[in-house]
Amino acid sequence: MLARVPARRPPPVHASAASAALALAAIVLSFTFVGCPCISGPVNASPGLRWFLFSNFGASKICPEMLKSGVSLRLQDRSSSIGRFFPMQCSYDVNDEAQTVTVHIAGTGYGYMQPAKRVGFSLTTSVEYRPDFQIAGDDVYVWGRLNRIVQGPSFQLGYVENPVIDVMANVPPFGGLANLLGNQIVAGEMTRGFTVLYNEETGKDFTLGILMPPQRPHHPFEAEDDERYTFANEVIEVQAHQRDYLGPFEVADADQALYLKLSVQGAPVDIMIVDKLTGDAWREAYQTGKPLGPPPGPVQAGGPLQPGIIETRRYALRPGLYYVVIDNTAAAGLVSPPITLLSPLGGSAAQVSYMAQVGE
The missing domain is CATH 2.60.120.680 (GOLD domain)
Incomplete structure (x- = not known):
């Protein structure tokens, strides 16, 4: 099963590892999809039924949801966003035998890191997730546990505001240090998986890591109006x-x-x-x-x-x-x-x- 979204060509860029930390964080933060209205008891009790419902009703929502808006980039939990990644191309494969979904994404983004200051980058990757979900009252908890990285991530650094860092981006220790930081994020952040909490009235909510009901992500404001x-x-x-x-x-x-x-x-x-x-x-x-x-x-x-x-x-x-x-x-x-x-x-x-x- 394969669904593809027409590609949009990214701007010309040159390769560098200096944006690895930002772009790798973007991979984890770019997967948001929703559940489906179901009867909670039988669904929660049957892994096979949950996979059937997800593969037939949830998987097709992955790319449309990803392409709707940009996703914020963070280097640590609960830290302020320092940039944004915008998926521009998306396709996915469903493997019924393994009960996994492989998502192929490409996009561009920007971020702010010292001493480089503003940087622009492009990213392509293919990541295989083992999804699952649970219905808890009016909430649907959707989990994505990393199964394997199929391809990439491939990064290309475009604009770098600090011209000195732009010149040194591929010269050790600057490029090597950024690449090391990126690999640490892949190993540390992506392997944590993610949780999407979906509620038909209040929308969807995303966080790194696996949250179990009734846990909820941390936010600066309380959503008080259920009609919005x-x-x-x-x-x-x-x-x-x-x-x-x-x-x-x-x-x-x-x-x-x-x-x-x-x-x-x-x-x-x-x-x-x-x-x-x-x-x-x-x-x-x-x-x-x-x-x-x-x-x-x-x-x-x-x-x-x-x-x-x-x-x-x-x-x-x-x-x-x-x-x-x-x-x-x-x-x-x-x-x-x-x-x-x-x-x-x-x-x-x-x-x-x-x-x-x-x-x-």
């Missing part, structure tokens, strides 16, 4: 002169709105909402090192976010897919990173906690 679907609930770090492109998030109906619960520590930032077409082009320019600038299309909504307060914002948008861009630059929006004696180039990092939801 939660896309993401996390903490990100946006350095000075950098951005993060959240989403895309889907507003499916005309009577729905995008809700953002936000707080920031450190520097004030701009929140800008753009449609997917504009956001794709803007993100591509960002991760390939084009000069920072305003979006190549209209900003649909947004505004500055000041530190020290928690805001809940409602944005009535037309049906479609939208990026929420967190901007800590002087090149777009209304907020400019301040210039100080300790930071002559201007600006400081912003730690943003956010929850993105859709509802009426």
Whole structure:
């Protein structure tokens, strides 16, 4: 059984191991798929029935779910996101005899690491997982345990903001150290597996490692409105002169709105909402090192976010897919990173906690 999504050619890049830590983390964080409505008792008691239901109803959701939006990159549990990986190609194979699913993914992304600063990369890999799930009341716990890495991961480093690190990326000890860090993440992070917690009312939730019912992932905000679907609930770090492109998030109906619960520590930032077409082009320019600038299309909504307060914002948008861009630059929006004696180039990092939801 094979389902394929048409490929999109990534931008030209040159090989390097300096982005290994970011890209390897992306592999683990990029697998999110949902369960199916079933009767819990017989299903939980029968491994064969669970595999039948997953292979026939759940496996086909893997690639569509992966391709919907980017996934955050972290180097440690509960640490702030330092970048994002965007799957662009996906296919999968179901092995009924072994009861495994092999997922083939390719995509691009960006991250921020010292001393390289912003880096852009591409990634391809094939990973075999042994999935399972359990129904616990209104929740479906979906687990992915790593069975083996079939191919790759293959990394290509594109843009590196720090020109010295760009030149030294393939020269020991810089390249070797980054490669070692990447291998440690493969061995340590990927082998932990993942848990997707799915609830029809509140959406899906993801975490590294295996959580058993009734355990739940850690988040900065509590989702209080059961009528809203939660896309993401996390903490990100946006350095000075950098951005993060959240989403895309889907507003499916005309009577729905995008809700953002936000707080920031450190520097004030701009929140800008753009449609997917504009956001794709803007993100591509960002991760390939084009000069920072305003979006190549209209900003649909947004505004500055000041530190020290928690805001809940409602944005009535037309049906479609939208990026929420967190901007800590002087090149777009209304907020400019301040210039100080300790930071002559201007600006400081912003730690943003956010929850993105859709509802009426």
